[in-house]
Amino acid sequence: MITSIGAANTTVFNDPKIQIQRFNGLKPCKLLSVHGGGKFGFSVSADSSIVRALSTSVKPDNSPELKRSKVEIIKEQSNYIRYPLNEELLTNNPNINESATQVIKFHGSYQQTNRDERGTKSYSFMLRTKNPCGKVSNRLYLVMDDLADQFGIGTLRLTTRQTFQLHGVLKKDLTVVMSTIIRNMGSTLGACGDLNRNVLAPAAPLSRKDYLFAQEMAENIAALLTPQSGFYYDMWVDGERIMSAEPPEVVKARNDNSHGTNFPDSAEPIYGTQFLPRKFKIAVTVPTDNSVDILTNDIGVVIISDEDGEPQGFNLYVGGGMGRTHRLETTFPRLAEPLGYVSKEDILYAIKAIVVTQRENGRRDDRKYSRMKYLISSWGIEKFRSVVEQYYGKKFEPFRNLPEWEFKSYLGWHEQGNGHLFCGLHVDNGRVKGAMKKTLREIIEKYNLNVRITPNQNLILCDIRRGCKRPITTALAQGGLLQPRYVDPLNLTSMACPALPLCPLAITEAERGIPEILKRVRAVFEKVGLKYNESVVIRITGCPNGCARPYMAELGFVGDGPNSYQIWLGGTPNQTSLAKCFMNKVKVQDLEKVLEPLFYYWRHRRQVKESFGDFTSRMGFEKLQQLVDKWEGPVATSSRFNLKVFANRQTYEAMDELAKLENKTAHQLAMEVIRDYVAAQQNGKNE
Template identity: 80%
Template sequence: MMTSFGAANTAIFGDPKLQIQGFNGLKSSGLIPLHRGFHGVSVSSSNSSVVRAVSTPVKHETTAEPKRSKVEIFKEQSNFIRHPLNEEMLNDAPNINEAATQLIKFHGSYQQYNRDERGAKSYSFMLRTKNPCGKVPNRLYLVMDDLADEFGIGTLRLTTRQTFQLHGVLKKDMKTVMSTIIRNMGSTLGACGDLNRNVLAPPAPLARKDYLVAQETAENIAALLTPQSGFYYDVWVDGERFMSAEPPEVVKARNDNSHGTNFPDSPEPIYGTQFLPRKFKIAVTVPTDNSVDILTNDIGVVVVSDDNGEPQGFNIYVGGGMGRTHRLESTFPRLAEPLGYVPKEEILYAIKAIVVTQRENGRRDDRKYSRMKYLISSWGIEKFRNVVEQYYGKKFEPFRELPEWEFKSFLGWHEQGDGSLFCGLHIDNGRIKGTMKKTLREVIEKYNLNVRITANQNLILCGIRHAWRRPITTMLAQGSLLQPRFVDPLNITAMACPALPMCPLAITEAERGILDILKRVRAVFEKVGLKYKESIVIRATGCPNGCARPYMAELGLVGDGPNSYQIIFAVTQRKYDFAQIWLGGTPNQSALAKCFLNKVKLQELEKVIEPLFYHWRRSRNSKESFGEFTNRLGFEKLQEWVEKWEGVPKLSGKFSLKLFGDKETYQVVNELAKLQNKTAHQFALEIIRNYVAAQQNGKSAE
């Protein structure tokens, strides 16, 4: 006996708060069903309920209409994401209406306004490109550089998903900017909105089979899940198509409907009229390489090779996601978990089956719970796997064992393996501006280099001849693009979202404040005796949505409320002083942090981190990271240290040294300190601490 869709959802979601509202097949409301056919399967559940409706049956006329969010109605009435956006872009207003504001996200843009300015809102648009694997052809980089100056705010931003963001584009210039990107090997289609976002992969241009397969797979997945109905080209280039030829295996996988995944005769065979319940994120990588934060994605794909290094298939993780809502415990960040293994020729079909499972069952009534992580959290991985297997058409093989993950930055100079070099450049917060922007353009243009964007907001210059290394190094140094050994280790792993002044969701500073926070953390490191080479992963976001993935950090700062206004560097900044502090992530991005303290004033950050860093230095195990240390000790002990802290104990009197006996000594020490970007006092104190440590170690040896 078939169950009704509503009953099926109730059986699946034991927690009423997380019950999926049946959304599809709403004939009485005029909705086009997400799935026109009925595909019955049998799925066992932990509570012995039997769910037989995997896809959506036609809704009975007597059944009450389910709730649905306003965004679902906008999508339904848009004729595949065209209207009223098309009409809104043609009028003279500086902004667009609510429906168009939601729809333009599918085109890769967000409407914003400058929140530093008072009075009438000055609207503009942020554009985000879509660059699978972070690949950016030479021509596209130069075009984006030009657009930033001519139509943006003079800067480019590298995102945590290996794409560009272009800020400050006025509505009247949008069509010019969009069409220019499209005509120059770029796209913004699907960079935002309720569909698959940019697909991540390790950015290193290594001529290794596993890396090449990972990158090719990421590109194929991106092509498979790219919208097909043409709305993007209709709005921005008057219907002219600029789609490159797709591999035949991608076309075949998209068109396959042998297991009821597709909408027959629809312009969007995978997405239908309603697309997905919420954004969807996928990353592909190779064993050990966690440069893409693999466990934070809806789907994580890992290349599995045989003993000869020949790729054979893929491990698949599912259910990761960072977003949450403050003080709402039913929302949470979550790590992806193993689903299974598939042979390499089956990966596109497996990905499609997972996406369709979320399309059919993800919540569409409350967007806070629409990500796939909530579906898996409520169903459990076994039930989720059983449903996916109906769309995949076969059982997943057991997950293959993997080695430990490592964070790889790819900074500095490296051999590509094909006779060329690549050079990874650290970019603070991914913001390319000023002299750095000018220098990068000169190098990329002069040597005709392609580039790649990393998931840590950095840039890689590719295909460099050995003879070019010296002149390029000189040019980069003149543009303040330093080799990694000259960059503070704290800065190398730090990330922050743009936040204020443009992001409408931000409630605190992030990008504009993190460099100051890093300096303050470095000062505390020096105060408690930690060495300069010591580092922890620090990430900051202006709201709980987690765009810079703060819930994976060893020290995560999440904006949590306003306090005052300040003028900093002659720029009016809305200064927000409250943050949540999250602890417990690990350097290899394999553990989820937990909220340690709520509503911490950033002015008082040192009162929290000073005792933690002091005890970490004194009580850690060999090679134990800060995140591992906080997890081992537990929050109760950490809070006790913070509450009882009275400051760093002073050095014993017999080691007390006068810092500077005369002006000449101070001047010499000051010059040496400048080489390490320190003050004379900081440098002198470090020498003293090293001296004390050496004396103490000597006594221990005796």
């Protein structure tokens, strides 16, 4: 029983299981008791005090108290992600304290310093928006463009999760920037922090039923898992809730507590006071379209349609994640694996059940192991499925068969299907700046275009009238935004994280280093005879956290020291295989010593249409290491070794036809056959 007495709002709790935390204004006082992992919550607000019931435990009071990380304590004492940020924002200091830096992440911001500068630290804040499906209205794009110039460093950055990042905002300007974004139908709520992040979906504005349904579902999942306690609006717009109405099915699913998923009467029915153990990532897509790197997410949602293209339900993957820690083998990147199939009517309940399973069982003592991938790796998929089904209230149906995945970039001009066109634009590393930024603004403003951000850090201009194609194409070219056929194929699929100078976790360069690295890779291609239209998927990060998903690349560079990288090999062009670490501590000036032999032997020993990633997996790292160790450069073609190997035209023509199947010349294939024959004979003698 709970009673409220008089104007002072004195609250009496007759249930001994309820634990209370009382705040004087917004400053926490004594914490009466702490338990974790329960299913009950309560909150009461008054003019002079706020009483919060923490998540309660169904276990007896004598159960051992689990160790919790410092961040868990900060979340618990934050009054639903308000304190001490609300106090820190009122000071004249250019920075905020350690606890507030954790709290502000839930509001969509990170505190940063310029690591290029020496002496007194130069503090600023990075703001990240939340844009389900990468959708950005015309109005919001123009506002973000203005804010970058007025309060940022003059650039916008497109992220691998279909959002904007705005760098260089000073503490004194945070409120005006945040409130401007909110009042223009944008948001940064939950773009960072221990909760569901931006929900991905294919960015292409196609008028197909499955694509439209995927985007609708991504928006509904994002709404389902949006915080409800109002801390974001209290902090930045004085409590005014500026948001569109939610679909009734989302509200119903969030409030449903039939299977013990919710904290009853809590300000945060799904998250409670502790939110999730770590960040949580979800992507929605349609069969074959892997523009979202579906297997890298905590939950991957794939629409299953009938023969008429009508969506019927969803396949669910679980347990993907990229982050790891150097020299700690108990941390690792992981691919998601199949969980099961649910009908379209049940998808929100299934998603909620998975999130709650992670909320209740994910580790909260050591943040290195707090992602859901570690829970599933520890439990195994069968136990995980069984626990999720308890919160879901149903058994999952068998996973439906799927066709092969393909990476789709949507660059260039395409039909939308509704009479309009869309144009996908390649943006190197997602950095919108200079003449490109000015040109994009002029086009988007003049033609009143909405835009979409892709998971590959590119931009799509939507809803273009046919008569506008030619002038827009001309304007784009003048601004340096070229059609994909004029962009180096290596650049088209590459990605890099921001890294230095602003990211506090960066060990070495990524965004600033990748242009030169790609040029050097192209030079190696030319040196070993690879054609210009051939490419490999290259991704670079300045640390092992994997923000640019390097562990899915055919060739991944992961910063492991100053001007030094790990080299990862074995991903595939369609992003369905996990790369493995091939070499450590490769200095940036020594990359050619590794890349030349790898690309040379890929050219000469690959099978028909074999990608670089598949080639390195087939060869095996032991053999590749031998080739790198004994490398002395490409085989010379001087007259001394340029032997005539064909005795007659018939032999030559037959060899030439075989060579074409492997994208080689007849002479190259003949020399390989001879070398392999000689090597086999020598091995036979040695035995």
